[in-house]
Structure formats: C-alpha cells, structure tokens
Amino acid sequence: MNQLLLKDTPAPGSSVTVTGARAEHIRTVLRSKVGDTLKTGVLGGLSGHGVIRSIEKGKVLLDSFVLESQPPPALPITLAVALPRPQSLKKVLHFAASAGIPELILFQSARVEKSYWNSSVLHPEELESELIEGMEQGCTTRMPEMRFFRSFREFMMMSNERAGEFHKIVAHPVPDQPFTPKPEAEKILLAIGPEGGFLPSEVAAFENNGFQKFSCGRHILRVEFACAFLSGMLI
Incomplete structure (x- = not known):
C-alpha cells in the first residue's frame, strides 16, 4: 500500500x-x-x-x-478481457487499477467457464475492494469503469458502436508479423482472450469487426501477465 x-x-x-x-x-x-x-x-x-x-x-x-x-493521467487503453478464473481476475483488477487503466471490460468467450460469472469476486463490494487495493498500490484515485458482457456477440456489438473511439487490437499469436498501430489513434481497445485462446471463429469475428491482430511472441502467458505485458508494449 x-x-x-x-x-x-x-x-x-x-x-x-x-x-x-x-x-x-x-x-x-x-x-x-x-x-x-x-x-x-x-x-x-x-x-x-x-x-x-x-x-x-x-x-x-x-x-x-x-x-x-491531481491523480496521474489515465492510460489511453481500454482493456477488454475474456473473463478469467477468479484468482486471475483479482490480479487483472489489481493491475488495471494500479496502472491507471480507465475502463476494464469483462466478456464471455467460448473457452470461458460460465461458472466464473458466479464468482464472489464479481460482487460489487468485493470488486470495489480489489480495485481499491490496486489503486492504493499505484497511488491513483481514479477507479476504472467496469463493464460486463455475458455474450461474445454483445461485446462485438459494443466494439462496433464505439468504433470511432479506438484503434482496436486483439491479442493473438501471429508469427513474424510486426505490429504498427495507426499513428492517428489516440486510444486503444485491447482485447485479451482466455488462457486457452480464442476459437478460430472468434478470431475471424474480431478481424471482420476491424480488430488488428497483435502478438507478443511464441510464449503463452497467464491472462494477468498478458494484460501487463501487452499494455506496456502499447504505451
């Protein structure tokens, strides 16, 4: 603290x-x-x-x-994460709050266990407690705005409705393909999948909805590490 x-x-x-x-x-x-x-x-x-x-x-x-x-300025990244298991979720919440992520989106994907949505970590009181712990670590007073989508389709619809706000990126292994964000993009929507990855059909849906694929290499990271690693590469 x-x-x-x-x-x-x-x-x-x-x-x-x-x-x-x-x-x-x-x-x-x-x-x-x-x-x-x-x-x-x-x-x-x-x-x-x-x-x-x-x-x-x-x-x-x-x-x-x-x-x-005044608190430090927020990062220009909205983080969208396929809902991870509860212990990983706590670490994602801590990272987002401590790093100054202004908006954290949790969404359903095919390889997310639906039982995760029943976790006590998602109860409002516990969510706030975990976020405050991260904020106390990062010396900020800005709490990330939380949004939840219990279906992949609803998340895609939201990303289309807000297409003008962001340069949209999805984390997905793409060997030997460098990442070059658009220079005019002031804010980024970064989507990170479950540890089992997105299905090919989900990756295709991201691409069809204007997301650019972004790889951090051949190594498979835990969700909480991927959030920190990829966010750091983009700022």
Missing part, C-alpha cells in the same frame, strides 16, 4: 480512523509512527497526505489532511 485511499473527503479539522488489514499494514509493514505523514488520497478526488496521531494494533488515527494533487 503506497497510498491510503479514503472514500470521502475529510471535513476540515476532522480525523479519520483506519482499522483492519490496512491499519496493520501501516503499523507492521510501513512501520509508521505517531507524527509521521502518510500519503493519502480520496476516491475520485485529490491526493496529498495526513498525519498519524495515534497507532495501535488494528487501529490508526489520522488528521491534518492536505489534499492538493
């Missing part, structure tokens, strides 16, 4: 009590002491710092907040 994220802006002269795992992280990992300043931000708002006034097991009290800094 590189920045404590608060849900609401503290009123002037007020204090905030942090409890639970985050308080223990401040106490045992950051090893903060009374009087130390702690980098602090407000969800959807400004960043700055607060001052630790008391600290004990499972409980930290802060006040004297100074919040003046």
Whole structure:
C-alpha cells in the first residue's frame, strides 16, 4: 500500500480512523509512527497526505489532511478481457487499477467457464475492494469503469458502436508479423482472450469487426501477465 485511499473527503479539522488489514499494514509493514505523514488520497478526488496521531494494533488515527494533487493521467487503453478464473481476475483488477487503466471490460468467450460469472469476486463490494487495493498500490484515485458482457456477440456489438473511439487490437499469436498501430489513434481497445485462446471463429469475428491482430511472441502467458505485458508494449 503506497497510498491510503479514503472514500470521502475529510471535513476540515476532522480525523479519520483506519482499522483492519490496512491499519496493520501501516503499523507492521510501513512501520509508521505517531507524527509521521502518510500519503493519502480520496476516491475520485485529490491526493496529498495526513498525519498519524495515534497507532495501535488494528487501529490508526489520522488528521491534518492536505489534499492538493491531481491523480496521474489515465492510460489511453481500454482493456477488454475474456473473463478469467477468479484468482486471475483479482490480479487483472489489481493491475488495471494500479496502472491507471480507465475502463476494464469483462466478456464471455467460448473457452470461458460460465461458472466464473458466479464468482464472489464479481460482487460489487468485493470488486470495489480489489480495485481499491490496486489503486492504493499505484497511488491513483481514479477507479476504472467496469463493464460486463455475458455474450461474445454483445461485446462485438459494443466494439462496433464505439468504433470511432479506438484503434482496436486483439491479442493473438501471429508469427513474424510486426505490429504498427495507426499513428492517428489516440486510444486503444485491447482485447485479451482466455488462457486457452480464442476459437478460430472468434478470431475471424474480431478481424471482420476491424480488430488488428497483435502478438507478443511464441510464449503463452497467464491472462494477468498478458494484460501487463501487452499494455506496456502499447504505451
């Protein structure tokens, strides 16, 4: 945790009590002491710092907040990921939130287990918790906008409706084919499939809907690693 994220802006002269795992992280990992300043931000708002006034097991009290800094700019990438297994999904959420991805889309494809849509990770409270953990790592206050498509067809329809917004790219192994994004593209829609890959019919659908194939080499990566690796190659 590189920045404590608060849900609401503290009123002037007020204090905030942090409890639970985050308080223990401040106490045992950051090893903060009374009087130390702690980098602090407000969800959807400004960043700055607060001052630790008391600290004990499972409980930290802060006040004297100074919040003046805007968050870092968002990346020009909308990330669309075929819904991965729950443990991988948590890592995708952490990456997207910490890296400044402004929009994360989860969609169904043929090799996605439909039971994944019933995972507790997709419950609103847990989604928010995982995203906040990533935001605290990346020192941002911008939470990615989440969108969900339980059918591949609906996802394709959305990508067509928003065709003017993006240069559209689908991750798919293409030996010896260099990637050259259009220079006029200001934003990118990057689609990443399940670890088993997209079906040939799905790859054809992407191409028919204006997606350019993009390969990161011969090695097969886990979904969460592919998200980070490919996003890094595109910025």
